[in-house]
Amino acid sequence: MRIAVCMKAVVEPEARIELSAAGELQRSELRYELNEYDLYAVEEAIRANEAHDAEVTVVSLGTEDVVQSLRKGLAMGATNAVHIKTDDDLADSAASAAVLAEALRARQPDLVLAGVESDDLGGSQVGVLLAERLGYNCATMTIGVEIPGPDAKEVKVRRELEGGNYLDIEVALPAVLTIQTGINEPRYPTLKGIMASKRKELVEMTPAELGFGQLPAARVETVELSYPPPRELARMLEGGPDEMVAELLRLLREEEKVL
């Protein structure tokens, strides 16, 4: 069984995001890390590798910023890695899916896993669009996967619905599943894993090598970035912790009458 995991390097959650005078994102200032949702996807693939001897390829599209995330996937136990090099993030989901599909097509994975969304842009589209490009079935919001065996023709998928309800479905392979946090407990790479990852294959390719003379046109363009309009903030309590807590308890008791 062949499994591919799509990973994205996202802007660090704590990052301070600044716009230039022209309203452009100051990318050079930003640091990137592996998208949290994708971490769970990698773990799920590695578990399948352990159970069914699956080959796991981690794939990422982006600048040099993604290499660290690919290395992490290898250190966790992925078999090999593919880096599709671009000069910039492809902010458009359809373009990203088109390029990823060409990189995966030759490998013919039985199962492709990806995070449900990216932590920074949160479009939650690439998995589904990729499945369409490859002609695969697809399910999003996966919180459980049962792979019956190495030659599985279908997988049982537990999808999470709103309100924490679940829908169990059977999806015929080949398929793309998008993975939600909490499906497993991602492992930390061990020293041994990190050492072993250095000998693993990390293939670099460009969109041009995949047949894209120019990058696919965006279906959604970002025309403007701005700071969200300020909203009314909470009444912020002042002073040291003792004073803040005393004042809070007074307010809750005397003004709000909830204590």
Next chain:
Amino acid sequence: MSVEIWCIAEHRGGVLDADTLQLLGAARKLGGTAVAVVCAADPAPLAEQLSTSADKVIALRHEALSDFTPGGYAQAIAPLARERQPGAILMLHSHFLGRDLGPLLASRLETGLISDCTELGWDEGLVGWRLVYRRKLLAKQKAAGAPPHMATCQRGAFMPAEASDSPGEIENLEAAIEADSLGWKVLGFEEAEVGDEDITEAEVIVVGGRGVGDQETFDSMRELTKLLGGALASTRPVVDQGWADRGLQIGSSGKTVRPRLYIGMGVSGAIQHVVGMRESDVIVAVNKDARAPIFEYADYGMVADLKEILQRLVEQLREMRG
């Protein structure tokens, strides 16, 4: 006649998801004809219900639409959308329709989908505004290419359409679906876990977010809940870490609560959490980051280390109670 805006109705088990009316509200706000599109094995009751708020209802019927499958919905809607060319197609950014069907339909229609919009407009095509980079920036996005353009709408972002005196006309159509080609077989549905305590009943809720840092600190918050006579609850990452049971999770994929007092500690205020708590009467937030979005929803805020606040809350409440 103004341009048609199709709003895909969300429903399960014969019950309409009332937030569908927000789509119709968004369609009216865009100045379009608000058309509800309902796909079901027996769409008549839902169509009737929608007709009181929509200008028009398209009811697509087929046996294979008895369960939601993205393939079934896409096969029902795509050919009709190609033929009639509505100006835009809207759906909720829900787990059911928004995430599975939205991108699938956009792909089949070769059009752009703007995700999780909080505002919509026209500018030679559909434009949508959405919060990105953890709500630190607002992006204005535009769908490229020929219509119908698509968008998913954040729950709660648009006012629901009001019911009108003259119900919209209902058009009944039989969908053409190849049931063998759906790729999904629905096996069953299971209700969310409730857990030992039902947090939706509590009048006071103390919530630990990822900022609590470890199991021990999360557990130590029980002291505070005992003193307040309330319940302990959490955000999703705390459940994912295994520090709390799933039944304690507040948010879009957990419980919706409306206590008299909500105290959040180490909670950043992501929209998926906020939708489950913003109706609370009094909201208190403790976060070490003054820019955390939770302060936009709170009545009282403290920029501090939660451990220091937790300890003092326990001490001072003990004193107060004698």
